[in-house]
Amino acid sequence: MNSRERVLARVRRAVGDASDSASSSYAQDVPRDYHEQHGARTAAETADLLAENLAEYRALVHRAQEADLPALIARLLAERDADSVLAPAGLPREWLSGVAARLVEDSPDSTPHELDEVTAVVTGCALAVAETGTLVLDGSPDQGRRRITLIPDHHICVVRVPEQLVSSVPQALPRLDPGRPLTWISGPSATSDIELDRVEGVHGPRTLQVILVE
Amino acid sequence: MSGTFVGMPAFPAAAHGAVADRTLRANLRHATHTIRDKRARAVTELDDWAELREAGKQIKDHTLRHLDTYLVQLEEAVVRAGGTVHWAVDADEANSLVTRLVQETGEREVVKVKSMATQEIGLNEALEEAGIRAYETDLAELIVQLGKDRPSHILVPAIHRNRGEIRDIFEHEMASWGRPAPEALADSPAELAEAARLHLREKFLRAKVGISGANFMVAETGTLVILESEGNGRMCLTLPETLISVVGIEKIVPTWRDLEVFLQTLPRSSTAERMNPYTSTWTGTSDSDGPRTFHLVLLDNGRTDTLADEVGRQALRCIRCSACLNVCPVYERAGGHAYGSVYPGPIGAILSPQLRGMGSEIDRSLPYASSLCGACYEVCPVAIDIPEVLVHLRERVAEGGEVVRNGARITVRPAKGHAAERAAMRATAWAFGRPGILRTGQRLASRTRRLHPRKLPGPGKAWGASRDLPEVPQESFRDWWARTDGGKGEVK
Numbered sequence: 001m002n003s004r005e006r007v008l009a010r011v012r013r014a015v016g017d018a019s020d021s022a023s024s025s026y027a028q029d030v031p032r033d034y035h036e037q038h039g040a041r042t043a044a045e046t047a048d049l050l051a052e053n054l055a056e057y058r059a060l061v062h063r064a065q066e067a068d069l070p071a072l073i074a075r076l077l078a079e080r081d082a083d084s085v086l087a088p089a090g091l092p093r094e095w096l097s098g099v100a101a102r103l104v105e106d107s108p109d110s111t112p113h114e115l116d117e118v119t120a121v122v123t124g125c126a127l128a129v130a131e132t133g134t135l136v137l138d139g140s141p142d143q144g145r146r147r148i149t150l151i152p153d154h155h156i157c158v159v160r161v162p163e164q165l166v167s168s169v170p171q172a173l174p175r176l177d178p179g180r181p182l183t184w185i186s187g188p189s190a191t192s193d194i195e196l197d198r199v200e201g202v203h204g205p206r207t208l209q210v211i212l213v214e
Numbered sequence: 215m216s217g218t219f220v221g222m223p224a225f226p227a228a229a230h231g232a233v234a235d236r237t238l239r240a241n242l243r244h245a246t247h248t249i250r251d252k253r254a255r256a257v258t259e260l261d262d263w264a265e266l267r268e269a270g271k272q273i274k275d276h277t278l279r280h281l282d283t284y285l286v287q288l289e290e291a292v293v294r295a296g297g298t299v300h301w302a303v304d305a306d307e308a309n310s311l312v313t314r315l316v317q318e319t320g321e322r323e324v325v326k327v328k329s330m331a332t333q334e335i336g337l338n339e340a341l342e343e344a345g346i347r348a349y350e351t352d353l354a355e356l357i358v359q360l361g362k363d364r365p366s367h368i369l370v371p372a373i374h375r376n377r378g379e380i381r382d383i384f385e386h387e388m389a390s391w392g393r394p395a396p397e398a399l400a401d402s403p404a405e406l407a408e409a410a411r412l413h414l415r416e417k418f419l420r421a422k423v424g425i426s427g428a429n430f431m432v433a434e435t436g437t438l439v440i441l442e443s444e445g446n447g448r449m450c451l452t453l454p455e456t457l458i459s460v461v462g463i464e465k466i467v468p469t470w471r472d473l474e475v476f477l478q479t480l481p482r483s484s485t486a487e488r489m490n491p492y493t494s495t496w497t498g499t500s501d502s503d504g505p506r507t508f509h510l511v512l513l514d515n516g517r518t519d520t521l522a523d524e525v526g527r528q529a530l531r532c533i534r535c536s537a538c539l540n541v542c543p544v545y546e547r548a549g550g551h552a553y554g555s556v557y558p559g560p561i562g563a564i565l566s567p568q569l570r571g572m573g574s575e576i577d578r579s580l581p582y583a584s585s586l587c588g589a590c591y592e593v594c595p596v597a598i599d600i601p602e603v604l605v606h607l608r609e610r611v612a613e614g615g616e617v618v619r620n621g622a623r624i625t626v627r628p629a630k631g632h633a634a635e636r637a638a639m640r641a642t643a644w645a646f647g648r649p650g651i652l653r654t655g656q657r658l659a660s661r662t663r664r665l666h667p668r669k670l671p672g673p674g675k676a677w678g679a680s681r682d683l684p685e686v687p688q689e690s691f692r693d694w695w696a697r698t699d700g701g702k703g704e705v706k
């Protein structure tokens with residue numbers, strides 16, 4: 001008997017013969033009496049809640065109209081002296097039309113060391129969750145590979161509201177494709193490992209700026 | 215390499231050392247009280263917490279009841295998505311599997327995401343024997359590794375160290391592991407975190423092999439999920455060419471939708487946040503994004519033995535949030551190391567003796583490392599009735615009985631020197647008819663209180679003020695109790 005068979009045999013002996021099948025009993029076994037979302041909100045209130053929760057976890061939140069986006073992105077990058085900016089292939093190029101910094105393409109050939117030289121990254125997102133203050137990236141063309149939002153120290157993420165906004169985690173999951181690698185981001189990276197003092201920015205981008213585009 | 219738990223003294227002796235250490239106790243007290251208060255606020259925010267908790271419990275119970283079905287389903291899904299699945303009956307098999315997989319890449323070093331499962335099996339030590347260096351990348355794990363120390367808390371493993379000690383460890387040890395600590399390193403948490411960032415970044419950027427555990431595995435999709443805060447997880451999951459995940463077989467949930475429960479309950483129970491900074495999910499491998507090779511090692515190592523125990527199996531619902539540690543009066547006094555296992559606190563007291571069997575003195579004493587106050591059950595996001603399991607395991611120690619070890623049903627004899635427990639358990643059995651009855655109805659803790667309505671006298675008040683004298687029938691534990699003034703730590 002190989003280890004696979006051995007483990008499975010032990011499981012079956014341990015639980016005995018389940019009289020029901022997993023698929024037939026699942027729905028009955030699992031009560032879902034919890035809320036689909038917490039409280040009712042208008043679209044505007046949902047956007048406000050997202051902004052509030054993002055800010056509480058030290059993301060910097062900005063709101064803009066689509067037309068003002070290029071100027072805002074250019075300003076945010078310049079304020080932090082970005083000299084190079086990663087841009088995923090599917091990011092609308094007009095968003096970066098005012099950017100003075102050197103543009104770096106998201107390429108499978110760049111090495112982690114090369115990405116480490118880049119100062120900032122601008123991406124879109126798959127969706128945002130208001131109740132938890134979370135952005136979800138799924139690697140779509142306007143978001144790029146996972147590593148580009150990880151190695152540079154400054155991440156600007158654009159969220160379209162209300163289209164990309166949901167209230168709650170239960171509303172988020174059905175809109176996401178588990179087959180794609182997902183990154184859920186709720187504020188910049190943080191640690192409380194030293195005497196429980198919260199320090200923002202350990203390995204991920206230390207600055208997370210979120211632009212809500214209405 | 216960090217120390218191992220082999221040869222640890224039994225709980226009372228180890229706890230005796232810990233309660234005497236003022237720094238440790240002050241750190242622990244500060245930590246557990248801070249987190250528990252924050253957690254309570256984070257939980258109150260959700261008016262459907264009870265329903266989420268019930269759903270989490272039922273999802274896990276359903277999964278355990280059909281674990282064979284879901285393991286096979288998971289395996290198929292992972293393979294379909296380009297991954298390779300391996301099975302390990304015990305720690306030795308898992309360690310040699312992982313060692314071989316690393317050797318096949320030709321690499322001599324790996325970066326690791328904090329993982330309880332790999333600590334449980336002693337993977338770092340096994341890799342070291344094979345000449346492979348494993349770098350821990352979670353800040354607390356780094357502190358533990360550089361300090362040749364053992365973790366003392368599930369969530370904040372270096373909570374027994376204060377900033378001055380951490381500064382000294384970085385200053386003395388970083389150089390022999392890679393990039394040295396910056397000159398004139400101060401002891402502010404921000405500077406220490408920056409030192410860790412610089413030290414680890416060179417390792418992330420050149421890493422070819424990453425090793426992780428997982429918080430959840432979704433059977434229907436083959437997706438693995440890791441929740442973290444620092445970004446070291448994302449580094450290890452996305453930069454290396456090869457990713458090896460070692461995961462206990464109980465970490466499965468049936469469906470993608472099930473995550474909607476645990477992604478709400480785990481962060482709030484654990485770090486007291488609405489959501490932790492980073493959560494990564496991945497399914498096999500993806501074209502030109504992240505590792506090209508993915509291995510999943512499914513680990514038994516005592517889990518199926520635990521599953522065979524109808525009362526004890528609920529410990530397998532645990533999602534390792536650490537909430538039970540932070541409310542436990544015994545943990546607060548004794549510290550994590552006293553539990554002699556990577557799983558400290560109330561969950562450790564019921565999980566370690568089941569995973570390892572009760573062959574050692576420490577594993578036989580762990581079920582007594584509790585006052586049965588019930589606080590752990592109240593906070594547990596998957597409603598594990600830890601006091602019920604503790605009493606059940608005490609009965610096993612005192613009375614012996616049938617258990618499953620390494621897949622075989624055996625009868626254990628009552629432990630020597632546990633005559634007092636035998637008497638206590640007989641009394642319990644007499645009072646409650648059958649142990650099975652304990653599983654239902656009124657809370658066990660209050661029952662125990664009625665049964666032993668004695669208050670701690672005198673200086674024991676600090677601990678016993680609102681709590682009745684814990685049932686502590688084991689001789690050595692009682693000795694410890696007396697010496698330490700009911701856990702107050704006035705040891706000379």
Ligand code: SF4
Pocket residue numbers: 483531532533534535536537538539561590593594595596597598
């Ligand atoms: S037993 Fe419950 S409270 Fe304790 S770590 Fe596990 S899930 Fe959390």
